Amino acid sequence: MTDFTDKIVIITGASTGIGRATAIAFARAGARVALAARSADALHQLADELGGPERAIAIPTDVSDSVRCGRLIDRTVAHFGGLDILVNNAGMVVSGMFEHLQPEDMERQYAVNFFGAVHCARAALPHLKASRGVILNISSVAGLIGTPTASAYSSSKAALNAWSRALWVELRPYGVGVVTVCPYFTSGVKLAEKGILREGSLHSTPRKPRRAPGTQTTEQVARAILKAAHRRPRIVVLSPVGKLVWLIDRLFPWLSDWIMARGLPRLR
Ligand SMILES: NC(=O)c1ccc[n+]([C@@H]2O[C@H](COP(=O)([O-])OP(=O)(O)OC[C@H]3O[C@@H](n4cnc5c(N)ncnc54)[C@H](OP(=O)(O)O)[C@@H]3O)[C@@H](O)[C@H]2O)c1
Numbered sequence: 001m002t003d004f005t006d007k008i009v010i011i012t013g014a015s016t017g018i019g020r021a022t023a024i025a026f027a028r029a030g031a032r033v034a035l036a037a038r039s040a041d042a043l044h045q046l047a048d049e050l051g052g053p054e055r056a057i058a059i060p061t062d063v064s065d066s067v068r069c070g071r072l073i074d075r076t077v078a079h080f081g082g083l084d085i086l087v088n089n090a091g092m093v094v095s096g097m098f099e100h101l102q103p104e105d106m107e108r109q110y111a112v113n114f115f116g117a118v119h120c121a122r123a124a125l126p127h128l129k130a131s132r133g134v135i136l137n138i139s140s141v142a143g144l145i146g147t148p149t150a151s152a153y154s155s156s157k158a159a160l161n162a163w164s165r166a167l168w169v170e171l172r173p174y175g176v177g178v179v180t181v182c183p184y185f186t187s188g189v190k191l192a193e194k195g196i197l198r199e200g201s202l203h204s205t206p207r208k209p210r211r212a213p214g215t216q217t218t219e220q221v222a223r224a225i226l227k228a229a230h231r232r233p234r235i236v237v238l239s240p241v242g243k244l245v246w247l248i249d250r251l252f253p254w255l256s257d258w259i260m261a262r263g264l265p266r267l268r
Pocket residue numbers: 012013014015016017018019036037038039040061062063064089090091092112138139140141182183184185186187188189190191192194
């Protein structure tokens with residue numbers, strides 16, 4: 001595993017799922033980690049497991065609030081003395097057919113998935129320029145294609161992708177890396193549990209959804225995030241099936257749309 005000894009890392013959405021696995025992986029690789037999310041108890045417990053204040057601190061934060069994001073960065077820098085890596089991982093899902101989504105559903109989706117990353121990056125930038133550090137924006141394969149029944153989620157991740165790619169170019173002269181990471185389906189996460197599910201949501205159909213081929217574990221995704229923090233590519237698309245989905249959509253958009261449309265009648 002790549003060595004991150006004494007690198008200072010902030011991970012948003014670190015209370016569960018991919019963020020939690022990523023925090024554990026960075027800590028095992030020698031990094032000092034600041035853990036952010038809204039669930040204070042889960043963060044404090046994880047910080048204790050990772051070695052306490054010398055190695056890990058919990059900073060409860062709602063990333064949709066720009067002031068709280070500023071405090072997250074300030075408290076991390078005050079505690080550890082700098083910042084090398086920002087992992088913008090916090091996310092939630094709004095799911096359902098577009099006609100059933102409320103305006104506030106769309107706004108909440110963007111407030112967390114897109115503006116959460118923007119607020120944290122803005123506050124972190126001076127410190128990342130000083131350390132020639134890296135931002136990892138955890139997006140989704142859903143942001144590379146238009147995903148029916150998840151138009152809010154998919155478009156919020158597409159916005160994240162475009163912003164992230166623009167930053168890659170802007171910050172390159174300063175030695176700051178910006179990586180867009182697009183996981184495919186990931187097992188053992190609570191994304192739908194805490195999401196906003198409207199009519200037509202695949203997550204709320206009575207049938208238990210089958211595990212999609214190409215699904216990865218949170219640990220596999222975490223390993224890919226650490227590798228990306230080290231190598232700093234523009235974009236990383238995870239899972240062989242995720243890569244195939246992306247390729248089909250670029251080469252044969254009509255085929256991609258046909259495959260997705262086949263899933264829709266089963267909802268009604
Ligand atoms: N699961 C998948 O199949 C999949 C696929 C592609 C991409 N992703 C992306 O991977 C990232 C991690 O998701 P996950 O799959 O690990 O799901 P998860 O287990 O639900 O984790 C989401 C994390 O984000 C935090 N969060 C949600 N709203 C927040 C807010 N307003 N402020 C701060 N933290 C907030 C949650 O903590 P609190 O509730 O404690 O705040 C939690 O720690 C997300 O960006 C997601 O879009 C997931």
